[in-house]
Amino acid sequence: MRNVEPGSIVSTDELMSYALLERSGYKHGVVTHSAKEWSYYDYRHDATHHTNTVEGFWRLFDEERDVRSSDWIGVVEPA
DSSP: OOTTTTTEEEEOSGGGGGGGGHEEEEEEEEOOOOOGGEEETTTTTEEEEEOHHHHHHHHHHHHHHHHHHOOOOEEEEEO
């Protein structure tokens, strides 16, 4: 992730390959959609994890161009 500063908080869904983010220096939170979880507060990072913003962004393209994906990432840059 060349454009994301190490130490950033990254929120994703439960795709297994995203587990590599913490080993790469990012603060990672997973939203488990398969368990009907849409957001949660993570005390380790003092952040609420969700993928709603990025899903809304991609939905603009879904409706116009019929693009489909089930894996989403949300990023919060460090202060």
